[in-house]
Amino acid sequence: MVSRYDFSRTFEIKGRDFNKAGSISINIKEILKELGIDQGIVRRAAIASYEAEMNIVMYANKGEMTLRLNPEVIRITLEDEGPGIENIEIAMQEGYTTATDEIREMGFGAGMGLPNIKKNADIFELKSTVGKGTSYNIVFYLNSKGDV
Numbered sequence: 001m002v003s004r005y006d007f008s009r010t011f012e013i014k015g016r017d018f019n020k021a022g023s024i025s026i027n028i029k030e031i032l033k034e035l036g037i038d039q040g041i042v043r044r045a046a047i048a049s050y051e052a053e054m055n056i057v058m059y060a061n062k063g064e065m066t067l068r069l070n071p072e073v074i075r076i077t078l079e080d081e082g083p084g085i086e087n088i089e090i091a092m093q094e095g096y097t098t099a100t101d102e103i104r105e106m107g108f109g110a111g112m113g114l115p116n117i118k119k120n121a122d123i124f125e126l127k128s129t130v131g132k133g134t135s136y137n138i139v140f141y142l143n144s145k146g147d148v
Helices: 023-034 039-059 101-105 113-120
Strands: 007-014 062-069 073-081 123-129 133-141
Touching: 007 023, 007 039, 023 039, 023 062, 039 062, 039 073, 039 113, 039 133, 113 123
Parallel strands: none
Antiparallel strands: 007 062, 062 073, 073 133, 123 133
């Protein structure tokens, strides 16, 4: 397990702040591009971070996203304070959503967020406690070995 990171940055996310929604994942994409990360990995990390960020904006009161990387791995972790996810297995199914009509009318909440994170990440771990919140661990390998 990697214990040292060459780069680390934490971002605060406000629940229901749709005006700034997506800005953190854009920032992460730009950081990774500036650091010379492979375009394909940058794209996958941008998609996963956007989906996770939007879940916090849509469902949680607030949250925090941390980007860490070293020569072997990109790790994006998120912690939120929100309602939590009752059944992660069901929530991971494409098309499943608990989005309100208001959120769906804004064009969000199609039930593809968690499946898109899983599809794009090399490792995706999700833990949730109902009434407390959810934590995400999203990993992208930068080498072919897949060593973390």
